[in-house]
Amino acid sequence: MKRYLPFVIVALVALATLGSGAMLYRAKRSHVTAITEDKTTVVSDAEGPHIRGNPNAPVTLEEYGDFQCPPCGKFAVFLGEVEKEYDSRLRVVFRNFPLKMHEHAREAAIAAEAAGLQGRFWEMHDVLYREQETWSTAPNARELFESYAGTIGLDLDQFRKDMEGEKAKERVDADRHRGESLGIETTPTLFINNQPLEQKDRNPEGIRAVINAALQKKSQS
Amino acid sequence: MTVSRFRTIVYIAVAIVSLAGLADATYLSVQALTGETLGCGGSPDCFRVLGSAYARIKGIPVAFIGVLAYFSAFTFATFAVFGYARARTFLVPTIFAMFLATIWFLYVQAFLLHAYCRYCLFSAAVTFLLTGLIIALPPGRSRSVS
Numbered sequence: 001m002k003r004y005l006p007f008v009i010v011a012l013v014a015l016a017t018l019g020s021g022a023m024l025y026r027a028k029r030s031h032v033t034a035i036t037e038d039k040t041t042v043v044s045d046a047e048g049p050h051i052r053g054n055p056n057a058p059v060t061l062e063e064y065g066d067f068q069c070p071p072c073g074k075f076a077v078f079l080g081e082v083e084k085e086y087d088s089r090l091r092v093v094f095r096n097f098p099l100k101m102h103e104h105a106r107e108a109a110i111a112a113e114a115a116g117l118q119g120r121f122w123e124m125h126d127v128l129y130r131e132q133e134t135w136s137t138a139p140n141a142r143e144l145f146e147s148y149a150g151t152i153g154l155d156l157d158q159f160r161k162d163m164e165g166e167k168a169k170e171r172v173d174a175d176r177h178r179g180e181s182l183g184i185e186t187t188p189t190l191f192i193n194n195q196p197l198e199q200k201d202r203n204p205e206g207i208r209a210v211i212n213a214a215l216q217k218k219s220q221s
Numbered sequence: 222m223t224v225s226r227f228r229t230i231v232y233i234a235v236a237i238v239s240l241a242g243l244a245d246a247t248y249l250s251v252q253a254l255t256g257e258t259l260g261c262g263g264s265p266d267c268f269r270v271l272g273s274a275y276a277r278i279k280g281i282p283v284a285f286i287g288v289l290a291y292f293s294a295f296t297f298a299t300f301a302v303f304g305y306a307r308a309r310t311f312l313v314p315t316i317f318a319m320f321l322a323t324i325w326f327l328y329v330q331a332f333l334l335h336a337y338c339r340y341c342l343f344s345a346a347v348t349f350l351l352t353g354l355i356i357a358l359p360p361g362r363s364r365s366v367s
Contacts, residue, residue: 006303010296013240017247017292024251069261071272099261158343199256 031183035062035194048119053091055085058218059211062093062191064179067109067128068102068136072188076129078204082211089215094125096175097187104141109172114162116153116171123152138149225325226357232301235354241296242347249340253282268339275329283326284362287344290319294351309358316351323348 049062063079065072083092096112098105108128115124125150128135135144142163149159162168179189182196190197190207193214201210249271252258258271258316270276276283293315300308323345 002303006299006305009299013243013295014292017243017288020244021247023252024248025254028251028255053284066261071260102261186257186260188260202256202259
């Protein structure tokens with residue numbers, strides 16, 4: 001019996017490792033739900049989301065992003081390529097999901113919304129991601145946001161007022177609450193035609209494959 | 222205490238400490254599988270380390286390799302406890318390789334990424350402990366199971 005005991009112990013540890021790993025995986029995997037009418041009415045869009053591209057495009061890619069999140073910054077570069085590639089067949093929706101762990105994320109989101117109040121949301125969106133490394137580590141990110149506002153041609157006094165005002169903050173909070181109601185915890189979280197992107201598809205090839213499948217589905221219906 | 226008994230105690234200690242490393246590496250592997258390390262949301266330093274290019278070798282998360290390494294160390298130590306002579310032959314180079322890998326990963330965290338992942342530091346502590354235990358082993362031949 002003693003001869004076989006080490007085999008038994010090793011086999012039991014192997015089983016325990018696989019079992020606990022599987023249980024942990026089930027507990028930790030994403031619980032993001034699809035966007036349904038029920039969910040969207042829980043937190044409604046008072047002013048409509050920020051949309052770029054053809055408003056009537058057959059495919060909608062919706063991103064919940066954090067301007068200070070490095071993967072969101074990398075994704076923004078890829079998204080630019082995808083938008084050019086799919087042109088009028090794709091529309092992009094951006095929603096703020098500033099994470100508490102990022103010191104300047106909420107202020108950056110408010111800056112983007114303040115720019116949006118002057119009709120320049122996407123310009124600020126692009127600058128914030130392009131300059132992410134600079135302002136993320138700056139002691140006073142606000143000064144940089146104001147310089148970006150000047151660069152993209154905003155009325156600076158109005159921008160400063162909007163940064164302090166409630167409207168931009170309310171939009172950021174509404175987006176975040178909407179994201180939370182969908183079970184979002186990390187960024188970037190993507191939805192393609194209201195369906196959350198699965199873990200296996202969170203790469204350039206996977207995203208293109210899901211968009212292509214959505215286009216094919218639309219053309220058949 | 223006889224040398225043989227001391228060796229057995231050390232092998233038991235190696236097996237138990239390896240289990241702690243195995244649990245840590247399993248947790249990190251699950252994080253890699255769920256994509257937690259690819260997006261922002263968890264610990265920022267863990268994200269910087271585990272989401273970096275150094276956390277994968279040809280697309281395979283190093284945490285998976287850690288699971289295999291700790292499981293191997295546990296297996297060899299367990300067999301050594303039961304007197305399998307060859308187990309020590311495999312155990313020493315396995316732990317030596319883990320020690321070298323740990324030095325590399327500490328260098329990456331300290332000098333290349335400038336960020337420390339607490340789970341990686343725990344793993345480093347476990348490997349250093351395993352190395353210390355192996356060094357403490359008195360030289361000599363293990364009794365073999367016929």
